[in-house]
Amino acid sequence: MALNGGRESMGSDRRQIILTPVMRTATGLWLTWTIKLSITTFTALYPLRGSLWRLQRFADIAELYSLAGSNLDVWLLSVAHVLVLAALLSRVTSPYRRFSGLVIPPPYSKMSHGVYWSCTLFELLLLGKAVVVAVLGEEQLLPPHPGDQPASRGDVGLLCMYVCVIVALLCSFMEGWLGQRIITQRRKQHEAADEVSGGGSSQQPLLGGKGKVAQETDSATIPALIKLSAPDSHILFLAFTAGAAAALGQALIPYYTGKIIDYASIDPEPHAFRITTLKMLGMALGCAIFTGIRGGLFTVAMTRLNVRLRQQLFASLMAQDAGFFDTTKTGEITSRLSADTTTVSDQICLNLNVMLRSATQAAMVLAFMFTASWRLTVVTFVMIPLVIAICKVYGAFYRRMSKKVQTELAEANSVAEEALSTMTTVKAHAAEDSTMTAYAFKLHRFYLLQRREAIAYGLYMTTNTFLAAAVVAAVLFYGGSLVLKGAMSAGSLVSFMLFQQSLSSAFQSLGDVFSALSAAVGAADKVIELMRRRPAVEESGTLVPTTFAGKVTLQDVSFYYPARPTLRVLSGMSLVVNPGEIVALVGPSGGGKSSIVKLVERFYLPDEGRVLIDDRPVAEYDRKWLKQRVALVSQEPVLYARSIRRNILYGLEEEDGLPAAELPTQEDVEQAAGLANAHDFICALPEGYETECGEKGVQLSGGQKQRIAIARALVRRPAILLLDEATSALDADSEAVVQEALDRTMKSRTVLVIAHRLSTVQDAHRIIVVQHGQVAEQGSHDQLLEAGGVYASLVRRQLARGPSTNRLLPSASSASFTGGLL
Template sequence: MAVRFICIATQLALLTKAVLVALLGADLLFPGRHGQSGLLYMFAAIVTSLLCTFAEMFAACALISGWEEGGGGGDEAAQPLLDKTDKAALQRQSTIAMLLSFSAQDTPLLIVAFLAGAVAALGQALIPYYTGQIIDYASIDQSFDNFQWTCLLLVVVAFGTAIFTGVRGGLFTVAMTRFNVRIRTSLFDALMRQEIAFFTSTKTGEITSRLSADTTTVSDQICLNLNVGLRSLTQAAMVLVFMFKASWRLTIITFILIPLIILVCKVYGAYYRELAKAVQNELAEANTVAEESLSSMATVRSHAAEDSARAAYQHRLHLFYKLCLKEALGYAAYIMFTTFLPNAVNVITLFVGGNLVLQDRMSAGSLVSFMLYVTSLNGALQALADVFSAFAAALGAADKVIELIQRLPKMPDPGGLKPSSFSGHLELKDVEFSYPSRPDTRVLGGVSLSVKPGEVVALVGPSGGGKSSIVKLVERFYLPSSGAVMLDGRDVGLYDAKWLKRNVALVAQEPVLFARSVRRNILYGLEVEDGVPPEQVPSNEHVEEAARLANAHDFIMAMPQGYETDCGEKGVSLSGGQKQRIAIARALVRKPTVLLLDEATSALDSDSEAVVQEALDRMMKDFTVLVIAHRLSTVANADRILVIAKGQIAEQGTHESLAESGGLYSGLVRRQFSKTTSSASLATSARGSYVNLPSLNTLAPAAGPSHPSIAEKDPQ
């Protein structure tokens, strides 16, 4: 930092010297006879010195940075003189490079827009020039013909400037829209590639905030400010040419404004960039709190928790407000300085220019033109300063967006195996597993099991034993810590992902439907947009056949539009039993070889459960089935039952053998029957004292007496 400070101080001193030479130097371009050095030599020396200080600063910084990376010549106790290039700097470079790559496809459009902007900037620079000439023709060199002709030229220039300004703005708007679409698409594609663990550890509100608010900020701010920035930069360059023509002395005095504004912008931009990232993070947290409450409004309302939800949201907004307050204070100080500096330069310019007019070294019209140039230059520089701060805010938001786009999934890519024959032999060999969010908590410890083709194997056991984790490993949502999950003797990771999901179908406990028709919900993942060849997309007959097997066809046809009825967001217009049967049809239409049932009836009432169970019983005989059992009827019909407890297979056998063994399974059955008795007495107990009520964790789910529940819901 010391090296950088010394170099910057030297550069400012050289600029001050240039201003003094402009004020006090004689009108002598080349060296004179009396030892006068001449303006050309003096300014050449100043410019050379400036370039040397820039080169020295970059060389010194690079040398010290390399010395630090090399260990300081072996002296570990030496203190670094310059901060290392840290992760934030690397992220900034990566962000800028990615943004440039997104814009590169619009290069022809941007070139045309830039050329139109250059012509418009030339017109903006000609307006003050002709204005000064009009004043001279009207007051000093009075000439009516020249006065009229110059006024006409001014109108033509103004009209042409307006046309090219509109062309530039329209083209940049098109480029902004294309950039917006491109970055949103890239972010969504990147999110689709991430592993399941990413979505369990990252809040949905944060992801949606990045996809909506941050991408809008990035695209709008960058494209809009690119438009303004290029226009202002071109305008400043054009104006400086005309300023030198009007008065080189005044131009050099005015030019000192540029490096000062750049220095202030650099300091403020670094501060604003970090603050903008913090603001975006806090806004994402507030969105997460809001989405969590709004998406679960029935639960919030049923527990009268509106006030706590409001308080949590207001707390996040308060933190967001405090950061915005810091942002506002920093911006106020920045605006104060950037507003005062141009006005101070205007006063100096008027003072020096007035003296030149009084000395007959400059005409009044030229001074008016020059002051208009200065005003135009100030406007351009102020716009550049605003663009710089806006870019800093956009890059703060872009860092998070680009970080997600560039994030590589922590799971290896699946293979491309698509075997022509597949029997559905499922095996787990010495599988150990811990969730990435809880690496120290072992969920499965050395589990081995085998499900032969056409066999129905049920997993039962206490909550948290690891039953659902086995299904997630088969689906390759996660990878085992050790061991192998195999299908037909091959690791599941060797198979093509789309092929695997078509041959290994999952029916979850809480199926999710989408805001589309019933038909498209059944076909979910099997449409042309999913990469399925048109001839392999299931026909309407196949869809209806799958719905009949799932006992769903009758209630679907009873709907107003049949299979074209919209299910609403998350299937809100359907009952739990209807959604479950559509989910079963969605699995069956794939004609899978292996069927995974993760407590597919546990959340249903008795009537809905009976209908769904009938569908399951009818279809399980045709598949290799691994079922997490929640109903006794499902367990009783299984070929084998495995009791999973504490990440281990505690018992296995048929329903009859395990029920008579007196082990863990037998205890679960006896406890379930006792729960049924306790549930039956609940109404009577409720009318009297609450003392004899059974605890909530002993109440059985709503079910008929013929198929009581074996275990509570297993979140894992």
Template sequence: MLPFCFLRVAGQNRRHRRRYASARLAISSIVYLCQLLCLAKAVLVALLGEEIVWPGRHGDVGLVFMYGAICASLIGLLTQLLSATALVTAWEEGRSEEGEESQSLLGKTEDRERGQRRKSTVAVLLAFSAQDTPLLLLAFLAGAAAALGQALIPYYTGVIIDCASIDPDAKEFQWTCLKLVVVSLGCAVFTGIRGGLFTIGMTRLNVRIRTSLFDALMRQEIAFFSATRTGEITSRLSADTTTVSDQICLNLNVGLRSLTQAAMVLVFMFRASWRLSVITFIIIPAIILITKVYGAYYRQLAKAVQKELADANSVAEEALSSMTTVRAHAAENSATAAYGECLRKFYTLQLKEALAYGSYMICTTFLPNAVNVVTLYYGGNLVLDDMMSAGALVSFMLYVASLNGAFQALGDVFSAFAAALGAADKVIELIQREPKMPDAGSLQPPSFSGRLELQDVSFSYPSRPNSRVLDGISLRVNPGEVVALVGPSGGGKTSIVKLVERFYLPDSGAVLLDGRDVGLYDPRWLKRRVALVAQEPVLFARSVRRNICYGLEAEDGVPSQDVPSAADVERAARLANAHDFISAMPQGYDTDCGEKGVSLSGGQKQRIAIARALVRNPTVLLLDEATSALDSDSEAVVQEALDRMMRNHTVLVIAHRLSTVAGADRILVISAGAVAEEGTHESLAEAGGLYSALVRRQFSKTASSASLATTVHGSSYTSLPALNPLAPANAPSSQGTPL
């Protein structure tokens, strides 16, 4: 116990872990060797000692002391080998400490804080299973009854052999056969009950883990999804959760059955022959040690295998979800090669698993057979010396076979648990991950005018902390005012919208709505008053009606009186110029849009996205290239609808097309994360600055495209009508094309 306490204390102190690694390894080896010698001594006593309970006068060892030595040795072995201070663990930790000095102090501090904050995987899994305690307890009781039946079968088998051959007794023979049938039937019934109950528990645990993981993912900040590939997340949510729940419940079933069976069998083994029972104990420490070493190694491999599978799923998901892009660039071979490289790494790890499993099976198969030979040899001598009946020897051998099967099943359970824990580590890590963005507030003011302000805001994306996107920018949008953001790509226009939506937090400065920080508002309340139409519309595999009402359904916690009616949906669709094409569909508003709106064109998806924003009747409109996917006619109609909606609303619009921004109250030119110019369309166009250059460049591209079209089609036109870059969106065609 003293070396054990020393190992535990030294192992918990991170600073002394490397210093005491060698001492821990030496002490572990000595303690393990002493325990093996103690077991060997007990075996010798069983072979040579007398059957006396207490020590005799001539130095004979009594059974009480011998059993005490056996139990102490087995408890010590189990405590040592199943703790974190096993031989291999001590050696591995000693090696790993050599590489830890290269880590920064900040990294160590973060790891220590993360370790203190996160519960152990096993504890979390037990907490998940705690709700099913009555079910699991009932399953355990059924398993104990089944194990008792399994132990009685060899016993009655030996009695039948004795009644049939050694000491013939026809009546006892028939009665024992009937008992064997009843016991076999009861064993089968209780085994079925145990398996069914554990299957129910497995399903309940699977649902519980999936729900907890999905709920945890829904709470994560946007930066998490930007840094984590979708394929990896879906792999954790599907494959890993199934592995965890199935393996844990299935192996819990097998493990409890095997433990109960081993305990029952040991009782009957000692009843048949205590000498032979002691001899069979010599295999236990060897199997435990092999299982511990194999389990630790297998768990590391299992975790690496899950990572490679997640990487492969990410590559496949990325390629399959962007198949048109892959096909357009003839990149099928490179996608296949990337997927094949992930599978090659997965195959290499599987080869290591196969080699480890093969070695483990060789040891765990040979050792029981070797013990069987020793048991048969010594048991045969006992039968020859009339110290044991032939039936009892047969029963004992069946007990040994049952015990070996139980221990082998426990070894398999340990390996499967190691694989499940390897998959569970990442799942539990995601479940316990706290979002790096603080929770939003609960403010729901009775009035909301929608005054938008950015005060000296600086911002860098978490994935690129050294690249400043916004640099001390300040702007103000008053209620009812339409402010347009223009400028070169990458200047930070979309980042402003993301900050207003609180997808990210600014590094410094403040983003305010009605003079309050956006983080103070209740997010559900705020999203019904601040509507966003993004540059790339995203629809879901649901009906058109439900896509327009997305986020405003009863399941979203919206009061029934605030859920949009059919008339509200149709009104929003008419304003977005979407009603006509929706009505022309076979099922109208109940038509399924398909995954990501695959059954609709780009312009149709954009108009449904605009209707989704308009159905909220928002106070603040955020339009990020909202009309970029529309043709000229549709754009004019939608722009007219948006103009009507913009009245008495705060509008922040991002656009490159002149027809969208020309009517704005103010135009802000964003360049390099700051406001370069500010004014109306006319004043900026005449100023000769950056905005004027953008207008001339856009006009030049339009004129060049028109000239190219005339040349290619061999038109007889000798001249083109003059293009007026300042023409409004609804100007006649003779006045030029809107930019």
């Protein structure tokens, strides 16, 4: 009972904590409703305070109400809208229904759509009311005095009318946002309750792998981009200032145009005509200069953001664990690093430029339009929410499509990159046709998505263009009526039409910017997620011991590769390699031998057990310090497009953070190359140690690359040497030379060697047979042969194919270690 009571108390506390955000949002919604109803009630009823007694009968209400002069309809619509929202949200916030013991959550999606469409309908009705008042309303700013108001009229004045409409509009926007937040928060509460009751749910990491992905929603992308752009705030401020000046010039040009028409034809004034023309020319010149300054500054900011994005993304990729690259295609990563970063920086800065220019231009043009004719301005202003609504719907769709398009393009690039990087294999198997088919299939999927995107864009442009033309026609018709009535001059109408075209252009640009920014943010989502991805193997060790013996220990290690989470590679593996001991790992392929080396290198983390060096966990050591003392020579060494000298010094250069006193000298490089049997062939090359290796070392043979890799390991003066099939990919002659180099390097070091040719490891201090992720048997070569187990079986099979004469340990005639590399 006590336990159950404790659980109920904990559940109550959890519900209270989860409900707190909902309660805060609901409080904001109630405050919005209070403001909305208070102001709409006051502006609707206060001007009628002398006639409120007439509201008792419907006939009197009909006489008191007029579509263009009364805002009783706005008040009643506001009350009805509040009741509808309250009914919808009460269904979401009410306790969950139960049916046959099952908890039935509210229909969140339906409620969300209900809130959205009720607010949209309410806002459209308010805009229609504003247009009717602008066209039919009287030129009366304040409501009449109760004693002066005619008995059959209910005019409230333009001030009360538009205050009521604007407040209702703003509150509707806030109600829609708060209502959606309440629905989202309640949905999260329900999902959290399901997760607690269901024991949690697994979450897929970004792009595969076991990395700890920072859980960010799309809304976190914009703040991240703003933070990345913060160092360029001074450039952006200057660009915005120049853009504001250019927008002012663009707004004044229609004004001077109307004046010139008036001075030239309606009311001729030659002197004023010439002066105004010169003013317009000067304004156009200033506008052009500031436009160029704005564009140049935004281009600089765009380039700086591009460089910053690439650097930070590349730094994040460099910090990722090996499991991330096992589960993520190289083409996908390079697509993010090249195409997506360019899309983000170019689109963000370019469209930010256009957005600031268009917004400033729209604000200034509206100010001039109100001075010309407030009635025409209200009619024109109706297009703004329509364009914004269309852009919002299209932008959401375009953003989803953009993510899909970027993903399909990345997959197509991955297919091409995989084929291009292994072209010799493709040609050797005559697989060009199937490779092109696979690439064409990915491109076809990309094309289908682009086609859908194009259809959506066509519908968007059709609707947007028609709306702009319809607004122009309405403004011309109504403006012409005002000119015929003598309410405005022909020049003012021309100026207003130019203002209207400028405003239409500004909002058209804002619509295009919104769509483009949605595409950029869609591309930025993956970039930001990659930048924020925390690797599964985090390097936080700081240990730098004064002595380092080189003892390697695995204690009950179990391991799964991230790319194959259901296949156990090591199962309770335990082994100890003592300082100065040569231990060979042999056994069938897939038994887990290479996985042991990768765990010692800390490319991966064991799922169970510990990996120790000198009886300390590998994670405690400083990563760079440890990599200088644990050297790896793999089966397929990788060389880079740099000189042989820099390939040997890879990771030991000044840029890698080494103190000047610890940087290897040219003598150290040559000595390491000599021990690796590489010095002679390097000196025979035309440029010696400065010879370029080419991409992936294509200028060198396999044996030469392997010997350079050995020299790269030896120049570190390692205490532990890891040899992973270092000779298995070589021909007999190259193998003999490389094996001789390996034999000369093993003295006085802890060596863990993996080999399939058992004759090369028969003189190891200890041979460990690894099978099915466990130690099957271990001992010396003679002991294992006498035991007649797995090792003896492997030896018999290899002897049947012909023995190798190579041996692991040096003979009496072999050169011994000299110099300071021991």
